[in-house]
Amino acid sequence: MDWVNGAIMKITFILPAVGICGGIRSTFELANRLQQRGHDVNVVYSLTPSTAAIKRCNIDHLKTALRNIIKGTKYSIENEINWFDLKACLIRVPTLANRYIPSGDVIVATWWENAYDVAAYSKDKGKKFYFIRSYETWGGPSDLVDKSYTLPLKKIVVSSWLKSFIESKFSVLVFGPLENGVNFDLFYKERQFNCHYPKRVGILFRNQEIKGMKDGLNALLMVKKKYYDMIPVLFGEHPEGEEAKIIDKIREIEFHKLPYKEKLRHIYNSLDIFLYPSHLEGYAVPPMEAMACGVACVVTDVGAVREYTISGETALISRSKNVETLAKNIIELLENEQKRKAIAENGYNYIKQFTWDRTVIELEKLFETACADTQ
Secondary structure (H helix, E strand, C coil), X not given: CCCCCCCCCEEEEEECCCCCCHHHHHHHHHHHHHHHCCCEEEEXXXXXXXXXXXXXXXXXXXHHHHXXXXXXXXXXXXXXXXXXXXXCEEEEXXXXXXHHCCXXXXXXECCHHHHHHHHHCCHHHCEXXXXXXXXXXXXXXXXXXXXXXXXXXXXXXXXXHHHHHHHHHHCCCEXXXXXXXXXXXXXXXXXXCCCCCCCEEEEEECXXXXXXXXXXXXXXXXXXXHCCCCEEEEEXXXXXXXXXXXXXXXXXXXXXXXXXXXXXXXXXXXXXXXXXXXXXXXXXCHHHHXXXXXCEEEEECCCCHHHHCCECCCEEEECCCCHXXXXXXXXXXXXXXXXXXXXXXXXXXXXXXXXXXHHHHHHHHHHHHHHHCCC
16 A cells, blocks of 8 residues: 555654653654654663663663563653653653563664664664764764664754764765754843843853863853952753852852753853853754753854854854864853844844744655655
């Protein structure tokens, strides 16, 4: 039976985990919108942790996974996560073995490790896709990560740089880019563009070296020495190791642990400047959210930053791993209120074009074309 465009598709996304993370949230956004467009969408994750998550895994979760593997059970949990309003069906399984995965029309890997699982699934699971959001050598052995990009899956990327990189390095066909969007129902401006007194500079904190947290904190330390009344605002994971030592030197720092939903929006809106010092990204969504909330951004040239900003007009951009330039750009906006306000306003207006609806329509077309292909 031939596929008819516009028909309802059964779509399954495979996730490595469901903790607060940009890539996971992006998958949830797409799943919700596909569900709203009438498709039957499942989001599946395993109790058995991925390579990247193994160090943080709760031992009780591992025990539960083992018990359910022995029983051969699987089960669905509605509203299992509290940090995102997921409308699609969330299914938690003991492992990502074929027998636990629902049949469907389309199945999508979202992480290098589960790309191997999807490649091995039986045909009844659907047309096989691999949504690549970053070059994930930071999350596993480089040889295995690299090999995942050559698996017989239809590959989609989120940014132009990633498309060029994957195609040239691995000589494979890549669809996209299918850009990330902003959930404007959640992230929006709550106040005018006028600054706070004292001024507030925020940084989204992650305990990953590639996020450039040392650079960001050292830049804040440099700025703090000149502008002692500036308030540094950290939100996200609790700092550890050397980063915690730098924070001790900064002093008088405001911290919010893993904010989400409305609280995250309130924090963005409480800032005058948002600092994003990352070394490596597939896309980099937080600056987009900050721009949508009317915050001037100081960012590094990573991921898709150049694809959703105009340097010097909607954000101040510098090379990664350049602490001095990060500090210089922060100071420039602290000292020049007219420029800070202009950057904030320009960014706020420019980012409006990056919607999830545009992306999900393109994704739906890719899925429909694959389903119609009888080859």
